[in-house]
Amino acid sequence: MSVTLPDAIAPPALKSCPPAAQPAQPVPPSPQATTDAIETIWCDADHLIRQMQYLKTDQAQNYRLLLDITAIDERQRTHRPHPNCADFTLLYHVLRPTDGKQLRVKIPLTQDALIAPTLCAVFPNANWYEREIWDMFGIRFAGHDNLRRILMPESWQGHPLRKDHYSRATERGPFVMQAATEQAEQYALRDSPALAGMIDDADDDPETMIINLGPNHPSLHGVLRLVVKLRGEEIIDVVPEIGFHHRGAEKIGERQSWHSFIPYTDRIDYVAGVMNNFPYVMGVEQLAGITVPARAQMIRIMLAEIFRIISHLVFFGTMVQDVGQLSPVFYVFTDRERALELIEMICGFRMHPSFFRIGGVAADLPQGWDGKVREFLAYLPKRLDEYQSMVMRNRIFKARTIGIGEYSAAEALDWGVTGPGLRATGIAFDYRKIHPYSGYDQLAFDIPIAQRGDCYNRVQLRLDEMRESLRIISQCLEQMPPGPVKSNHPLAMPMPREAVLHDIDTLIPHFLNATWGAVIPPGEVSTTIEATKGLNTYHLVSDGTTQPYRVRIRTPSFAHLQIIPAISRGAYLADLIAIIGSIDFVMADVDR
């Protein structure tokens, strides 16, 4: 399947870097073989900007979406992937929205020269990714206009994702909070550097004021801080501050066995449960070369779609409450309860089931599951019709959302917006269609799209997507294949119990996997899924040990938050609440 992009996509106005007339490929790329067969090329820092500009603007390349930028500390690596590999590697991950093809560009950096040029002029969404890399790895970006820490507090010593940074509190001395430190930290919050860009000494307009929304505010969906500059109620500027929910999931990944990291993934986007397990286990399976049985694949799809409905319902209720309608949130939580009962029946757990396993799922479906699922399928459409008439056709709701927080398809791609937020601008980009995984190609469903890219469209699309998810679930129900739910591969974890009890050749790998953890062959893999909010990518690096060498989690919410300032300027304070409601983010998904 291919996606057509609207003609209107012109290269964005660049701040400092004039677009090259004919961006030519600067140097012959040096390819690297990877486990997942995603094209990976090595380049050097001097040619990075031209290389990326070529990839973005050349008609044949057309990699318009910067999916992710991250880094890898290669200093303790035993299996070097490429001769160019040095102390640190910068990894740029781009995606072509027309056919979903991905490409990685890698830049080697040595310890004594940790600097690279900033990519903000080519891809605006590089801004936060580069700040994150500076924060986590201490790599500088020349020309970046706001290179501050983003997830850790400004006072943090060291760069957490470096291999020489401790990962557990027990590896450093006891933590003592002195009164002086506490005071200094509080003053640091008051004089937040976020204000630096907003308060201009020359601008002493008495009509403007700075107002601090969050990190503790009823409508911000978690611990997000928005520093807003207002004139009356009109927004002049917004600066989002994140990092309050940072738990170091990527660092934790480096200390867990491949198997025991699964529950941590559940907590990344906590309203979407197993949806987070999905890309992680798919990645490990690719590294280990495990083929998942058809029944397990279908169970995974079914659970993921139930969680898509759960997540969209929560989004819908809270978004509508954000514009002041108090009742729908109670109705959708009733519906969500029904869906969670399904999840509980199948997984034994509700919000964080951690049900997927490397090589399959934890258990087979319980007896009588189909009846319950069928009941749910019959129940929800009527409720969705009700929401359609109660909310989407309400005049006040329309007045509050139509034309608010608009962005074009070109802007969406520039800011790395994916998922319903991108489809609301008219681009039918759905990773389940364009690059089907786990058997989505056997199921019939449509991609709802809208044209205007405003708050109303984003809400409407999610309602429509729930109906498509119901279609998918009903097909899973009809087509559920028989067979095992767990692969027999020696690296699959845990091994099927019947086999373990009868067969020494299964017992031995099971014993090894359960005590030390499975040794996953060295390699590198990126797996992307269409999560509830957009593209969720796990980039896994294995160095041939029982633990991941690097776990990179690219979440949609992180990318989507970056667009808030661009679409909020000039709107009213109340619009800002509608905008952030319609973006659908979860702070745990942003900060990880």
Next chain:
Amino acid sequence: MNAILLSLIQAVAVLLGITLLAAGLTFAERRLLGFWQDRLGPNRVGWQGTLQIVADMIKIFFKQDWTPPFADKIIFTAAPIIVLTTVVLAFAVIPLGPFAGIMPNLNIGLLFFLGMTSLSVYGVILAGWSSNSKFALLGGMRAAAQTISYEVFMGLAVVGVVMLTGSFNLETIVAAQTRLWFVIPQFFGFLPFLIAGIAEAHRLPFDLPEGENELGAGFHTEYSSMKFGMFFIGEYASIVLISSITVVLYFGGWHGPLLPPAVWFALKIGAFIAFFILLRAALPRPRYDQLMSYGWKLMLPLTIANLAITGALMLAGIE
């Protein structure tokens, strides 16, 4: 002497009754919202949760009464008093039944009501200003703008009724509706009046001064304990007030067949209160500028047109 004592007792009874009714409304609202929102609402304290009000009262009285150090203390304390007092005082002119009420016979009764509701906005503005907090200030500003613009056509809307009866005396107005309720000839006066009334009471969809989704709690963000309680009771008292005045002006007051007048009055008020609560359960909140343009561009012209037509018809001798 006896007459003075009697009227004093009557006044205390009415005011106490109103305050208790307002407190009781907090419970009624929660149960009704619960009913409309597919949930239970408070049902644990006492039979079906009826003692919930008592529990809430005890809780709110024993909360720490905190005045922020950055607030203007005198005004900060005065603001909730102004709100509650003005609302309760306005009840003085409401005829609750034939010969019932504190001073229903006041010859400027309607003007007194309008004056009191206008005064109550001072409480809200001063609360927002004296809190010295940005969220409260924004709430106070919204309250000022909203109340001023909605009061303009609230005052104009009732002029239709005044023209028909030729009196500001609320008892006379009720008496004039024995044959026909004014809601029929004055329908386009009733609509703006009701809408302005909702705005006066700061109820959804006109609760922008509170605007909890963007402003936390708006003008009373910094208030706690019984100072907050006074705003809270004041809001519910003004729901009762607006409902009663609507009934008096447009729905024939206590008039009705068969049942005693007090029951009719209570039933009519109850219907309006339920309507107010249903609005809260059903509608989203418009944006501040949308609210203002709705008031100035739609409601005000409608009211003026209604006045002009009423006047023309009266001149032509058609009642």
